[in-house]
Amino acid sequence: MSTATDRRVPDDEVVPGDPSTPPGGRSGRDALSEMSNPHRARMVKDVVARVVMWGAFALAMVPLVWILGTVVGKGFHMLTTATWWTGNQRNINSDDFGGGARHAIEGTLTMVGFTALIAVPIGILTAVYLVEYGRGRLARAISFTVDILSGVPSIVAALFIYAVWVTTFGLGRSGFAASLALVLLMIPVVVRSTEEMLKLVPNELREAAYALGVPKWVTVVKVVLRTAFSGIVTGVLLGIARVMGETAPLLILAPYTKNFQRDLFNGNFPTLPMMINQDRGDFALATAAERMWGAALTLIILVLLLNLIGRVIAHYGSVKK
Numbered sequence: 001m002s003t004a005t006d007r008r009v010p011d012d013e014v015v016p017g018d019p020s021t022p023p024g025g026r027s028g029r030d031a032l033s034e035m036s037n038p039h040r041a042r043m044v045k046d047v048v049a050r051v052v053m054w055g056a057f058a059l060a061m062v063p064l065v066w067i068l069g070t071v072v073g074k075g076f077h078m079l080t081t082a083t084w085w086t087g088n089q090r091n092i093n094s095d096d097f098g099g100g101a102r103h104a105i106e107g108t109l110t111m112v113g114f115t116a117l118i119a120v121p122i123g124i125l126t127a128v129y130l131v132e133y134g135r136g137r138l139a140r141a142i143s144f145t146v147d148i149l150s151g152v153p154s155i156v157a158a159l160f161i162y163a164v165w166v167t168t169f170g171l172g173r174s175g176f177a178a179s180l181a182l183v184l185l186m187i188p189v190v191v192r193s194t195e196e197m198l199k200l201v202p203n204e205l206r207e208a209a210y211a212l213g214v215p216k217w218v219t220v221v222k223v224v225l226r227t228a229f230s231g232i233v234t235g236v237l238l239g240i241a242r243v244m245g246e247t248a249p250l251l252i253l254a255p256y257t258k259n260f261q262r263d264l265f266n267g268n269f270p271t272l273p274m275m276i277n278q279d280r281g282d283f284a285l286a287t288a289a290e291r292m293w294g295a296a297l298t299l300i301i302l303v304l305l306l307n308l309i310g311r312v313i314a315h316y317g318s319v320k321k
Contacts, residue, residue, distance in 0.1 A: 071297050078294030079301075089258035089275070089291075094282035099291060101298055103260045107270040108302065111175050111254075112244050114264060115182040120236055122183075123190025124225075130191075131198040132220050150188040157184040158249035165253075173253050175261075175269035181249035186239040193235025197228040230314035237310040241303050247273040272299045 078084055087100025126146070130139055161181040165171050201224050209219040225232070250256075250271055256278050257268035275295045282288035 075293030075297035094288045103270040104272045104275040119183045119186035127194035155248040157181045158252040175264035178254035182243040189239040197231030233314035
């Protein structure tokens with residue numbers, strides 16, 4: 001009497017007609033290998049995308065680091081002198097060493113602060129109208145106007161204010177006239193950034209407030225604006241950074257003075273961009289070049305400090321989760 005012996009089929013061997021055989025006549029190991037290929041392809045694409053992203057980031061950082069390194073290396077020693085933060089450039093000739101930049105620092109902060117005082121409320125209220133209330137032709141006209149202002153060169157804005165303020169009204173050039181030109185440049189930045197932040201606020205928050213019987217204007221002030229507060233602050237900071245280094249409106253509307261001047265409405269006005277431009281004309285002189293690099297570094301530090309202050313305000317003023 002013979003006994004049948006069971007023969008085990010290896011995992012790699014394919015038995016035709018066997019119900020356990022994968023479709024297509026492939027072994028289990030081959031099928032798993034092919035199933036893993038898409039995953040491997042995604043991994044390769046992910047690695048390539050990471051390499052391209054970091055390469056682009058490094059490429060973008062090269063000019064930034066180069067510029068910062070040059071400005072810091074050539075202008076830092078001017079900032080270490082006490083007179084730089086306390087004095088002005090009165091009676092300082094191009095070939096004289098020293099002098100201060102306090103007059104230009106105060107003038108820049110005064111002009112930018114006055115510009116923000118006008119542009120920020122207009123920009124935020126315009127964005128609120130476009131997102132929360134604006135419908136029809138008026139909203140489209142306002143949005144179109146903001147788009148036009150976003151692409152207007154700074155010198156065109158300065159010439160427009162000059163034509164209206166000086167030529168038409170017969171008023172003199174001053175820091176206030178330059179601030180009006182800067183307002184035209186700052187408003188579209190604030191409007192667009194605020195508008196995008198307001199659109200990111202979930203509609204569920206608005207609907208919840210309406211369901212409780214809260215009026216729309218209270219919902220906008222207490223819910224929408226508070227939720228988007230950090231983004232609005234960021235937009236305001238972008239607008240300030242946009243106008244703080246502008247030179248064309250100052251060249252046309254606010255001539256430079258080496259003395260202290262705190263009156264925006266009368267006479268020449270000192271600012272850091274104009275101080276840089278003043279010393280740029282005598283760049284061949286080492287003393288003038290040093291003041292130019294020092295003023296440039298001071299302007300960068302002011303923008304950095306304003307951004308840090310804005311970040312702190314946005315952090316402590318935003319809605320906590």
